[in-house]
Amino acid sequence: MSRSWFNRLTFSYLPILVVVPAILMILFFVGSSELSKRETARANEVFSRQAVQSLDYSFRSIGEMMNREITSGEFSSFFSASENPYLAADEASRRLARLKLTNPLIDSIYVYRLADDAVLSNLSFGRLAGFPDRDFLQNVLKGPIPVRWSEPREISAFGEQPRTVVTLVKGIPLLTGERGLMVVNVSLDSVRELLREMIGQETSFIHLYTADGALMLGTETNLPSADADQLQSGASRAAAESNRELSAVSSAYTGWEIRGGVIGDSLSQILTGIWYVWIGGAALIVLLGIGWAVFVSRRNYEPVMRLLERLEALPPGTAQAAAALTEAAQISGESQTEKSGEQAAGERSDRRVRRAQSADEFARIESTLSAMIARAEADRQRQREDIGYRRREFFRELLDGSRVVGAEEWEAETTRLEAERGTGSPAQNANFGRAVVGLLEIDRPDEFNRAYSERSRELLRYALANAAGELAEGRGARIWAEWLPGGRMGLLLRFADGNVVSQASGIAQELVIWVAAHLKCTVTVALGDELNGPEEIARGSREADEAMGYKSSLGGARVIARKDLRKGAAAELYGVLRTIRELAQAYRLGQPEWKEQLEELLGELRAALLPKDDLSGLMNVLAYQLLREMMELPGEVKELWRTEAAPKLSAALEHFDTLDELEPAVRSLLDEYAVRLRLLRESRSSHVTLREVRAFIDANFSDPNLSLSLIADRFELSSSYLSRLFKDAFGENFVDYLAGVRIDSAKKLLKETTDPIQDIALRVGYANYMSFSRAFKKIASTTPGEYRTRSKTESGKE
Numbered sequence: 001m002s003r004s005w006f007n008r009l010t011f012s013y014l015p016i017l018v019v020v021p022a023i024l025m026i027l028f029f030v031g032s033s034e035l036s037k038r039e040t041a042r043a044n045e046v047f048s049r050q051a052v053q054s055l056d057y058s059f060r061s062i063g064e065m066m067n068r069e070i071t072s073g074e075f076s077s078f079f080s081a082s083e084n085p086y087l088a089a090d091e092a093s094r095r096l097a098r099l100k101l102t103n104p105l106i107d108s109i110y111v112y113r114l115a116d117d118a119v120l121s122n123l124s125f126g127r128l129a130g131f132p133d134r135d136f137l138q139n140v141l142k143g144p145i146p147v148r149w150s151e152p153r154e155i156s157a158f159g160e161q162p163r164t165v166v167t168l169v170k171g172i173p174l175l176t177g178e179r180g181l182m183v184v185n186v187s188l189d190s191v192r193e194l195l196r197e198m199i200g201q202e203t204s205f206i207h208l209y210t211a212d213g214a215l216m217l218g219t220e221t222n223l224p225s226a227d228a229d230q231l232q233s234g235a236s237r238a239a240a241e242s243n244r245e246l247s248a249v250s251s252a253y254t255g256w257e258i259r260g261g262v263i264g265d266s267l268s269q270i271l272t273g274i275w276y277v278w279i280g281g282a283a284l285i286v287l288l289g290i291g292w293a294v295f296v297s298r299r300n301y302e303p304v305m306r307l308l309e310r311l312e313a314l315p316p317g318t319a320q321a322a323a324a325l326t327e328a329a330q331i332s333g334e335s336q337t338e339k340s341g342e343q344a345a346g347e348r349s350d351r352r353v354r355r356a357q358s359a360d361e362f363a364r365i366e367s368t369l370s371a372m373i374a375r376a377e378a379d380r381q382r383q384r385e386d387i388g389y390r391r392r393e394f395f396r397e398l399l400d401g402s403r404v405v406g407a408e409e410w411e412a413e414t415t416r417l418e419a420e421r422g423t424g425s426p427a428q429n430a431n432f433g434r435a436v437v438g439l440l441e442i443d444r445p446d447e448f449n450r451a452y453s454e455r456s457r458e459l460l461r462y463a464l465a466n467a468a469g470e471l472a473e474g475r476g477a478r479i480w481a482e483w484l485p486g487g488r489m490g491l492l493l494r495f496a497d498g499n500v501v502s503q504a505s506g507i508a509q510e511l512v513i514w515v516a517a518h519l520k521c522t523v524t525v526a527l528g529d530e531l532n533g534p535e536e537i538a539r540g541s542r543e544a545d546e547a548m549g550y551k552s553s554l555g556g557a558r559v560i561a562r563k564d565l566r567k568g569a570a571a572e573l574y575g576v577l578r579t580i581r582e583l584a585q586a587y588r589l590g591q592p593e594w595k596e597q598l599e600e601l602l603g604e605l606r607a608a609l610l611p612k613d614d615l616s617g618l619m620n621v622l623a624y625q626l627l628r629e630m631m632e633l634p635g636e637v638k639e640l641w642r643t644e645a646a647p648k649l650s651a652a653l654e655h656f657d658t659l660d661e662l663e664p665a666v667r668s669l670l671d672e673y674a675v676r677l678r679l680l681r682e683s684r685s686s687h688v689t690l691r692e693v694r695a696f697i698d699a700n701f702s703d704p705n706l707s708l709s710l711i712a713d714r715f716e717l718s719s720s721y722l723s724r725l726f727k728d729a730f731g732e733n734f735v736d737y738l739a740g741v742r743i744d745s746a747k748k749l750l751k752e753t754t755d756p757i758q759d760i761a762l763r764v765g766y767a768n769y770m771s772f773s774r775a776f777k778k779i780a781s782t783t784p785g786e787y788r789t790r791s792k793t794e795s796g797k798e
Helices: 003-072 085-102 134-141 188-199 234-241 266-312 319-329 333-337 341-357 361-400 407-417 426-430 445-451 454-474 500-518 534-548 574-589 593-608 612-630 635-655 659-683 687-700 708-714 719-730 734-752 757-763 769-780 784-797
Strands: 106-113 118-121 125-127 153-155 163-172 180-187 204-209 215-218 244-250 257-262 434-442 478-483 488-495 523-531 559-561
Touching: 003 085, 003 163, 003 180, 003 188, 003 204, 003 244, 003 257, 003 266, 085 106, 085 118, 106 163, 134 180, 163 188, 180 188, 188 204, 188 215, 361 407, 361 478, 361 488, 361 534, 407 534, 434 445, 434 500, 434 534, 454 478, 454 488, 454 500, 488 500, 500 523, 500 559, 523 534, 534 559, 574 593, 574 612, 593 612, 593 659, 612 635, 612 659, 635 659, 687 708, 687 719, 687 734, 708 719, 708 734, 719 734, 734 757, 734 769, 734 784, 757 769, 757 784, 769 784
Parallel strands: 523 559
Antiparallel strands: 106 118, 106 180, 118 125, 153 163, 163 180, 204 215, 204 257, 244 257, 434 488, 434 523, 478 488
16 A cells, blocks of 8 residues: 555545535524524514513503593592582692603593583693694594594694604593593603613614504614604605514504514624634634544554555455454554564565555455455344244244144243234233234235235335334233235234223224325224133134124224124025025016115125125125026027126126125126116017017906917917017016016015905916915915915014
């Protein structure tokens, strides 16, 4: 290594020593400026509040003084007609003079007697017509007495300069003012002097604004004296706005607003002075830093050289070289001092040769250290992956029951594998305690997989596991969460005491709500029953899986606890199967009642609360029954259903997650093909005639003499031709269709009436009971009497 490394090491510090102080100076100036502004604004706001309180106190005391004087009766003699008017006026005038002297803010005070328009002040007594403040009093008398201080206005007596005041008027008596008024004028010049005494005039100022935002006065010397017209002029506003207002506080009593701030650029002058001091100090620090950098670089130069010497002496890339590199870094300075001057000169010559052979010796150090770090990191990663794999396998074995452990083995394995997270009580950590097994499943997994990439899905799964752990910790539980094959996450929650299933349900519900609020998906959590030992974990897993099976009926984005499920709800499915058969028959015949029967079927399935396997089986029965009925229709219609509708319906049944997801798919498919089947039927030339034939049968089926030949004559068709058309259009012959209509009507009568069966047979078109009984048993697979008995039994159960 030559001196160039020393130079490079030295000059690498210098830009830092120059740039960093420069940035610090800028940041300091900006930060201190902002901080000073904030502190100034805060202090100014505190002072403005004090000023508002002082003004409120002064003005409120004037109002209270007026109330006392009016209610005390001091001026009663002045307003009484029985008293000596001159003596009463003199006493009242003296009283007004004393009141003015008690408060230096009062400019003038007078009372007005309504009976004779007399006005009495501390200096004069006269009539309203000759009073200088006549206009103001007349405006007050036109309306209700104002309850607040007036806006700034000008008043002037004869031979005096105009002055700006604010006025408070009180009625005499206070509530009605029927005898007269008391008026107090406060000079804005007095208010201005009061505010100046509070703040001084060197650095701060106060602006007083009306409730409407009009400038009333300012404490600066460059603002004019309190003159209502001048204060609203453009010049005065410009003078006021040249000083920055930092705070604003409104008075609840007067409605006025005080705004305070700093005069001119006094704040910037202070900051500029600090800035110059900082620049000088920073320049000195930079110079000292440059000297220190040169000293440190020179001192660090030789140890780096010794490190390279030892590295050159060893084969690169080997473990022995790495160990030697570590040893070389720890060589003390004592061994270097033992070298003679001649050896040092020889070493410098060798270094020049090595520098010519290798452009950058530090690259050698970097590659060696990188290899060591990479090797160590790889070892740690393999260890972590091995622990993670063994933890997942152990969890899976516990859930599927392939491994059963006791309490001691449980504690040892979970501690070694770092399986659980959470605090819990010491007893809970040492013993298994009471637990619940749960399963978490992402709703609509196909949409979830399409919406996210594999990496995004992994991140979301990690977020779900982490969220479950934090929620469990927040409730004092210990949790073990692992993702299982098949896309489910297993949960093992342990609690110290209490109703563990209810506590676990609370945590699971919070997790479901958190996922819905923060992630673009929803989850369902199923919980098994309470466990009392680790050997029962497999049972809890089976119970949670059983509860998850009811997700299809209950819907997703919820918590399903096995203890809350109603058992035995799927025991009686005869009514569901009957509804399926009736739905399929009505759909084949194109009757609009199939939609009502579909609604009835869906309602029965929801009420039954079936697990997914049972629900899927019943929906497949519906698909089979529809296929069976449609195969009885003519070839074109049959082929449409077999090649298009049936495969689509089967696909929908294979991929549904919940009944709520399956319902719109089945409804839209049946609606679509009902329209297409109707169009196919109507496209045939004889369909209108057949529709009329069917309507004729439905209206006259109760006629015992109704036959194919009678209908053929009625519609001027041959019996054989009508029979063939009927079979092609409706998938069954005339006799079977007529018997089906009659038996359906008989079923309704058997259910809804108590008429004798013989009478019912006559009403539906059978001349004798035996014919009716044979036809009924052929179609309904039971006798009329048995059907009525069973119907009443089912109605009683409902």
